[in-house]
Amino acid sequence: MIIKIISIYVRLRFGYIPPEMRYFYYDTYYCNIVQWKYFFRDYIIKKPYKEIAFDGEFAPELQFALPFAYWHYKNGTLKKTKASRFTNELYFFSPDHEEAFDIRTNEGNYNFETPRILYSHNYDMKKWLPVPLKETYQNDIYVFDKPILVIANRYNMEWDGPPISFYSLDILSYMISRLKNDYTIIYNRPRPKDITGDNSAIYDLNEFEWLQNEHPDVILMEDLWKENRAKAKTxxxxxxxxxANTSHFLSTHGGTSCLASYFGGKNLILSKRGPEAYFGCYQKLYPKLSGATIFHAKTDEEVKALVEKHFVINH
Structure with missing residues (x-):
């Protein structure tokens, strides 16, 4: 009955919305209703009871599941968390965290036990708090003469097709040439063995050897991992x-850009396609993660313009 009522309400109120976007409105209201049943335990009793499990993709975990878990921690109601491999440090606050899942799934995104799933027309969320990853992991090890700028790239299957939102060799060469005098540039595109896989195949951009030959001043994150001076666990x-020691990011669509938005400063996101733009995620949601200033580019030319305007220091 509740599902039918929500469906009718969304159709009547938002009938002008494209059908492929309308179900996100339905999901938003359904998530709200599910939370009603926890009112007394969350606001009156307030004892540890909440067990949060999430095996969806990296972006919605960072956008919704992790801040939901942190809210319960601060509320005194978090009992246990379950997530994918390599997530212990994300859930540093959890009294009992289990890395229970070997793969991330699209089906796992539709976890209606969280206050939101995927995209929404309304990001005024209760039971959601930004997680202080920057304050928790700042250190005196990864400090350089010039401020750090991280280029967080990806080259994955997107919507069951070829890569769409990624920094090509041409745009990488442009950005590095324009920014290397102002920043210590660290390039990051994790290898499949270093992260928990999902339903998106990871392809080879053949940029690592190219970077070493053409831009030897650029530091590769994977080289920092080989050295592991900080004795990081993963x-x-x-x-x-x-x-955590960075305030300047050039990132790409998905979890890559979402993680970069957790650390304040500036984050330029290349996203050429997706519901995020339709729902204003980059203006309404991503800044909530840390107070970061977010710039959204839909094309390589927009990337260049935003780099010149907001990242180049010595023109």
Whole structure:
């Protein structure tokens, strides 16, 4: 009955919305209703009871599941968390965290036990708090003469097709040439063995050897992992430590851009396609993660313009 009522309400109120977007509105209201049943335990009793499990993709985990778990921790109601491999350091606050899942799934995104799933027309969320990853993982190890700028790239299957939102060799060469005098540039594109896989195949951009030959001043995150001066427990742990000392990011669509948005400063996101733009995620949601200033580019030309305007220091 509840599902039918929500469906009718969404159709009547948002009938002008494209059908492929309308179900996100339905999901938003359904998530709200599910939370009603926990009112007394969350606001009156307030004893540890909440067990949160999430095996969806990296972006929605960072956007919704992790801040939901942190809210319960601060509320005194968090009992246990379950997530994918290499997530212990993300859930540093959890009294009992289990790395229970070997793979991330699209089906896992639709966890209606969280206050939101995927995209929404309304990001005024209760039971959601930004997680202080920057404050937790700042260190005096990854410090350089010039401020750090992280280029967080990806080259994955997107929507069951070829890569769409990624920094090509041409745009990488442009950004590095324009920024290398102002920053210590660290390039990060994790190898499949270093992260928990999902339903997106990872391809080879053939940029690592190219970077070493053409731009030897650029530091590769994977080289920092090989050295592991900070004795990080996992590649994800290392990312958190490096990112925590960074206030300038050039990132790409998905979990890559979401993680970079957790550390304040500036984050330029290349996203050429996806519901995020339709729902204003980059303006309404991503800044909530840390107070970061977010710039969204839909094309390589927009990337260049935003780099010149907001990242180049010595023009």
């Amino acid at each position: 590649f994800n742990h290392l990312q958190l430590m490096v990112y």
